[in-house]
Amino acid sequence: MALEKKDIVIWLSHIEGIGNRDIKCLINYFHNNIEEVWYAGRKHIVNALGGKEELANKIMENRDEQFFIKISKALKDNNIFPLTIYDSAYPSKLKNIYDPPYTIFIKGNKIEFDMPLISIVGTRRATPYGKWAAHRFAKELAEWGVGVISGLALGVDTCGHRGALEGNGYTIGVLGCGLDQYYPASNRALMDKIFERGCVISEYCLGTPPLKYHFPARNRIVSGLSDGVIVIEAPEKSGALITADFALDQGKDIYALPGNINNIQSRGVNKLIRDGARILLEIDDIIENLKYRYSMHKTNTEQLAKNDLSELETQVFNIVKRNPINIDLIINETGIKASELNPILTILEIKGYINQMPGKIFTAAR
């Protein structure tokens, strides 16, 4: 059985200890003829890896067709589709970054990379404002037919994915571990939904645990796959800022959500704005830029019927539209009793005018 280039890369990424950088060394050493790795002598391999004897031993040990067949079978059984840099389907956006992963493993019902894609990143310790913003912009992107990429972590990432799904859009999750693991475990249901309506990607083979250093590496894929990165909330030292750095290196647009200057979770984002990132005030800020590359159409528009609100409903909506506001303050301002205001708020929620946030705070939905 003659292994092709892509098979060799898949095989290599399943060998414990071999990372993307090692594969790069091998490719350079053998002048792009990566097939050589299967036949080359141990000495060459050691030289190629820069003297890493142990890794070379592992490669020698695993030069076994049975092992490769086992890998292929495992991938197939798990419905995982491997894509290597030698495949024509490999996302071109990702190919153009400095350090593209040689193999990405993909699982999901819809795999598409050539559409407009925007990543949404931010801290896991998001405030309700951050969660709301992530959800809102993701949903609006979905309505514009833009796919949302994020890292499936808690906080901002989760809200981004959820927003995209709620807008009936496409979303890609990028993991820092093997695709057979649910990490974090609490996002199991979300991940299953993404498998159904989008896909989940990882550069790590099955069974790889979520190690700390995987996550910054994962971030380069998050930004690499996208046309632009939205940073929702990030303290001064944060993975989200690492993603923003990657995006900068990769030449992607960075959109930063302005936050309260007193808020620790917004400090990093506000600094991004000071340093020249695009400020994100409304969805059009992104759409205008995407229009140069793609033809953009708003799909799935839930047009609000005009005049379907009663006088009181309009009064309440106008107050909420001004500023996110707590229910008690609405009562205080309008003098409407709680027993009458509560039904109005429910109707506005169901009609899609307003959203509710923790603490009975209401915000305009759009």
Next chain:
Amino acid sequence: MLSKVKTCCLTGLIVTVIDVEVDISNGLPNINVVGLPDMAIKESKDRVRAAIKNSGLDFPLKRITINLSPAHTRKEGSHFDLPIALGILGASMQVPLEELDDTLILGELSLDGKTNKINGVLPMLSEMYNRGIKKVVVPYENLEEARVVDGIEIIPVHTLNDIALHLIGEKRLSTHTEPFRYNCKEETDSEDFKDIYGQENLKRALEIAASGSHNLLTIGPPGSGKTMAARRLPSILPKLTFREALEITKIYSIAGLLDAHEGLVHSRPFRSPHHTSSTVAITGGGRTPKPGEVSLSHYGVLFLDELPEFSKTSLEVLRQPLEDKVIHISRVNGSYTYPADFMLLAAMNPCPCGYYGTEGGQQCVCTPHQINRYVNKISGPLMDRIDMVVETSAVKYENLTGGKGSESSREIRKRVERAREIQLERYKKTKYLFNSQLNGAAINKYCSLGPSAQQLMNSAFRKMNLSARGYSKILKVARTIADLDGKDIIYENHLAEALQYRNLSGLTP
């Protein structure tokens, strides 16, 4: 000589008739109590000896055997002193006992012969009255409590000497037979809802919860008035009916928490155990189980402040009483059942530091993991039993222009009472008392939606991701809101309001 008098004892709320038999025979002076007495009863022989002596009567220097029959049940309590003393006096021919044939005797004695207040008089008397006992001797301090049992003839005694002279005929005691008149006192609580500025939404939620006895959880940062509002809840609870007062009093009587001047508990219980309370303190227990907080808040409110700070087991034990409205406690001494039909009112912060979701000012410093762990202390099954969730946020003083007068508790209470009456009328022939108790078929039967409300429910179901359980909870709350409005059918606005009290906390990961 042999004598015999009647008394009774309590195991939980179950009353057993006890015959105290005293035999005096010749032999070495000795006194023996048999028939599975507990320590309090064994010690009673010393109290009785001193009390008889100090009352100017003779304590026979003979062999005295006291049998508590039936001999196979365990007895406990200090109210055996008086029957034992009378038994001894009767057996030694100092007083005639014929008059006491059908009389129940209860009472504890001091060494000087004075009677002391005892626990559990009401549950014992009301049960014994049903079994045909028409006359009772009780300590004077239990008179008010005993009077609650309508139609029973009460002989209240101050001292052992009083009853001895009464039986001899030298100085007859007056008996009380006048019928008991129940009048629920108007609450004169100083804590009133009108003292709370802002928080109109929380006040409204409490009004609904009080009307339908719905379990309510309030979530909010420190200083948002959760506890303050909760403490004022008793001021809007509906008045007790006599039947309810009777049941509550029985429990308080057993627990020994009854005020001597009040025969009856007049106001709905409001219990707020501290979060360090043990599981047994919540459920009730002990070697011979005493009622716990769940029973002491029977027909009232159990307020658990800082809900996630309670130990996991203390919270989980609430599940069964919340479902069955009674609690069964099993111990070596037997199995006890106490009623536990309470409304659960709980308050908690949104996260361990308390400030998650607060706009401006204090900022939350918790990690998602910490928040998850905190929130997950409230298990799903417990959450299922909570009908309403209200989130509060701290309102800044300067944002409240004041001026707009807030409603007083008295006004709110009037509405609550009306809603309560509507429910009592509707469920007259059923086992239900409140809307919150409805389940399964009963929900479909009593919570009929108007056509526009049905439409709203359908769109809410889709839009708000309601579960089947959430659906029935919302229907029950809507039923109460409609009752507050005096409507037979649940209209759109009732349902729409109920939807605001659904649980949202699951939506924020």
